[in-house]
Structure formats: C-alpha cells, structure tokens
Amino acid sequence: MTAFDIPDMTCGHCKSTVENAIRSVDDQAKVRINLTTKTVDVKTDASTEDIAAAITAAGYTPGLRAPL
Template identity: 40%
Template sequence: MPTFSLPDMSCGHCVATITKTLQALDAQAQLQFDREARTLAVESALSREQLAAALSEAGYPPAD
C-alpha cells in the first residue's frame, strides 16, 4: 500500500479534493488519511506513479 507525504494537505477540504480525485480514477480505492502527520496511504489498482501524478495534478504533490 503506497504511502505519500502531502505537506500541502491541511484541512477537510484537502481530504475531500484528494478523495474525489483518486476515486474518479479508481472507484474502489481505499484511502487512509492522517491529517496531523499529513500522510495518505492508498490501496488501489493504480501504480504509485499514477497516484503521485494524480495527486500532483490536484495540487497536492507528494514530498517523497
């Protein structure tokens, strides 16, 4: 399960935007957010690279 550090994720709106973006690409994606740590773990059929690209396009580029 890929985990991403998302320094720009700070609020519920961020979580909603990320959820909408990733589930548009993979409706079965399971997302586990830790807003305090600003991390996201994703269980998805998409590759880590595809997920990172989608996060970047949504305005939340991964730090790792």
C-alpha cells in the same frame, strides 16, 4: 499499499480533494488520510505514478514514503 506524505494538505477541504483525486484513478481504492500527520495510505491496483499524478493535478505535492 502506497504511502504518501502531502505536506500542503492542511484542512478538511484538502483531504476531500485528495481523496477525490485518488478515486478518479480508482474508485475502488481503499484510502486512509491522516490530516494531523499529512499522510495518505492507498490500497489500489492503480500504479503509484498514476495516483501521484492525480494528486499533483489536484494541486498538491505528494512525496512517496515507505509504508508502515
């Protein structure tokens, strides 16, 4: 599982945009987004770099964090 902090994800629209960005890389990804903590957990076969690049391209700033 890959885990990101996304501090500039602040609303439901942001959440949807981030999820769509991740799914553009892997439409079968398991995505768990917590808007309160501004974190995203992704279970995917795609590379961390590809997921981070998609989130960045969507206009957000992903920071890699250690998974729980």
